[in-house]
Amino acid sequence: MKKVAIIGVGHTKFGVLENQDLMDLLCDASLEAINDSNTNDENFDSVYVGSMCPETFNHISGVANALVDRIGLLPAAADHIKNGPASGGSAIKAGFQAIASGINSMVLVVGGEKMTHITTPGLVTSAIATITHPKAERSHGASLPSLAGLLTRVYLEKYDAKLDWLSDISIKNHKNGASNPLAHFQRTIESFMESAIKKGKGSWNNIYEFLNDDKTNPIIADPLRLFHICSISDGAAALVLCNAELAKKYCENPVLITGIGQATDTQIVYERDDLTVLNALRESSNQAYKMAKKTPEDIDVAELHDAFEILEAVESEDIGFFKKGEGVRAAHEGLTEIGGKIPINPSGGLKARGHPLGATGVAQVVELFWQIRGEAGKRQVSDVNTGITCNFGGFGNNILSIIVEGM
Amino acid sequence: MNSGEKLIAKKCKKCGFIQHKDHIRCLKCKNDTFDMIEAQGGCKLITYTILNVPPLEFRDKPSYALGVVQFENGIKALGQIESQKNLKVGMKLAPVYKKICNNLDGKEINDFVFKSIE
Numbered sequence: 001m002k003k004v005a006i007i008g009v010g011h012t013k014f015g016v017l018e019n020q021d022l023m024d025l026l027c028d029a030s031l032e033a034i035n036d037s038n039t040n041d042e043n044f045d046s047v048y049v050g051s052m053c054p055e056t057f058n059h060i061s062g063v064a065n066a067l068v069d070r071i072g073l074l075p076a077a078a079d080h081i082k083n084g085p086a087s088g089g090s091a092i093k094a095g096f097q098a099i100a101s102g103i104n105s106m107v108l109v110v111g112g113e114k115m116t117h118i119t120t121p122g123l124v125t126s127a128i129a130t131i132t133h134p135k136a137e138r139s140h141g142a143s144l145p146s147l148a149g150l151l152t153r154v155y156l157e158k159y160d161a162k163l164d165w166l167s168d169i170s171i172k173n174h175k176n177g178a179s180n181p182l183a184h185f186q187r188t189i190e191s192f193m194e195s196a197i198k199k200g201k202g203s204w205n206n207i208y209e210f211l212n213d214d215k216t217n218p219i220i221a222d223p224l225r226l227f228h229i230c231s232i233s234d235g236a237a238a239l240v241l242c243n244a245e246l247a248k249k250y251c252e253n254p255v256l257i258t259g260i261g262q263a264t265d266t267q268i269v270y271e272r273d274d275l276t277v278l279n280a281l282r283e284s285s286n287q288a289y290k291m292a293k294k295t296p297e298d299i300d301v302a303e304l305h306d307a308f309e310i311l312e313a314v315e316s317e318d319i320g321f322f323k324k325g326e327g328v329r330a331a332h333e334g335l336t337e338i339g340g341k342i343p344i345n346p347s348g349g350l351k352a353r354g355h356p357l358g359a360t361g362v363a364q365v366v367e368l369f370w371q372i373r374g375e376a377g378k379r380q381v382s383d384v385n386t387g388i389t390c391n392f393g394g395f396g397n398n399i400l401s402i403i404v405e406g407m
Numbered sequence: 408m409n410s411g412e413k414l415i416a417k418k419c420k421k422c423g424f425i426q427h428k429d430h431i432r433c434l435k436c437k438n439d440t441f442d443m444i445e446a447q448g449g450c451k452l453i454t455y456t457i458l459n460v461p462p463l464e465f466r467d468k469p470s471y472a473l474g475v476v477q478f479e480n481g482i483k484a485l486g487q488i489e490s491q492k493n494l495k496v497g498m499k500l501a502p503v504y505k506k507i508c509n510n511l512d513g514k515e516i517n518d519f520v521f522k523s524i525e
Contacts (some may be wrong), residue, residue: 152456
């Protein structure tokens with residue numbers, strides 16, 4: 001198997017990007033990655049584009065064909081990779097396999113989504129809910145937030161954890177996002193509270209009071225409130241991958257993808273033996289650790305998929321950082337802060353960086369690339385050599401784990 | 408899980424695992440022979456949520472409760488709960504077959520919802 005290097009990255013601003021359509025975002029991230037990797041005059045063998053719903057959200061298909069045409073990469077092979085909110089991770093896996101197998105030596109991977117222009121109430125939720133089971137879940141009105149609510153209640157009761165401790169994950173991710181100039185929300189929760197006070201919406205003695213107020217932080221899927229759930233966003237992120245033997249020709253500090261794993265779990269969430277266990281993550285991360293010859297103790301930083309803050313906690317357990325039932329408490333105790341035992345989501349995670357569905361899995365690896373190269377600015381974690389991601393597809397029924405490390 | 412007005416599931420003839428009737432092979436052992444079993448007795452609420460931001464096709468209601476229940480013979484199901492008040496994990500419920508919504512094609516969807524019998 002050939003070694004696979006990342007030699008350049010691109011990452012648009014995430015947020016409400018009114019003046020750019022999906023193709024603009026994919027092109028911007030791609031060209032930034034190509035420029036960053038000094039491969040402007042090179043031919044690419046393949047291009048993999050991760051995007052979940054361009055047909056529904058943007059009324060376009062064939063996004064990979066359109067991309068290679070617009071950015072002058074013809075006649076590169078082009079594929080549109082779809083794996084729900086893990087489309088970005090699956091696109092990276094496709095690029096990794098193309099190079100590791102020796103079939104390709106230069107590949108562009110890009111993930112992106114354009115969502116915030118959709119104004120029909122419930123349409124985004126409904127489109128994403130099409131990945132749930134049509135008879136056992138969706139036809140009863142289940143959506144991803146409701147499945148997260150069901151999981152949260154089981155977890156909090158089973159492990160005697162507090163909802164305020166889940167809020168600590170949101171507080172931490174907003175604090176990290178405040179130091180990420182590309183994040184959708186570059187604001188702490190304190191900043192949201194101060195704005196609300198100035199606007200006369202109320203007064204609160206501390207952020208927990210603010211976060212427990214139905215007016216400022218409404219319950220979306222009980223017990224989950226607005227600030228326990230990521231927003232929808234627009235954005236794209238990209239990687240240039242190449243055979244590691246060629247990497248130093250283009251790049252002084254390449255980063256290697258040394259482990260990658262993917263696994264599935266039941267589509268019907270209630271058919272799992274334990275709702276609080278993500279077997280797909282246990283399996284996929286074990287595959288990644290085995291390939292990279294690493295253990296959870298070797299990981300310096302992680303980018304996990306906190307579409308709902310309960311997920312960051314459960315993932316921190318099933319990826320091997322904490323025992324089952326201790327993830328929420330660990331976050332409450334500060335172990336996942338920058339400077340803590342295992343920093344999680346220094347980028348701000350999905351909660352603060354935003355979640356343009358297909359972009360997220362790629363953006364996670366871009367963040368690790370910057371962390372490993374010491375280029376993460378104010379959110380830099382010290383002494384990073386190895387990082388891992390969790391990109392969560394379906395409601396945990398298709399999960400990718402990717403390990404990257406310095407070369 | 409529903410055939411007409413019966414709440415049914417597949418029980419694997421080899422390993423006994425109970426699963427949704429859509430499964431063609433057993434989730435646990437890959438066997439493809441099943442007994443069709445019907446939900447029996449009351450059911451208990453395993454977990455619940457109240458969803459205040461419904462998907463598009465459920466917007467005729469501002470919110471509804473959803474729960475996962477388990478029957479005495481092991482069948483599990485997800486469904487709406489008639490009342491949002493006094494919900495408690497472990498409470499006893501009974502299934503009622505009724506209209507849930509009109510889907511995006513305008514077709515009436517009927518299925519089981521659950522009501523408290525405590």
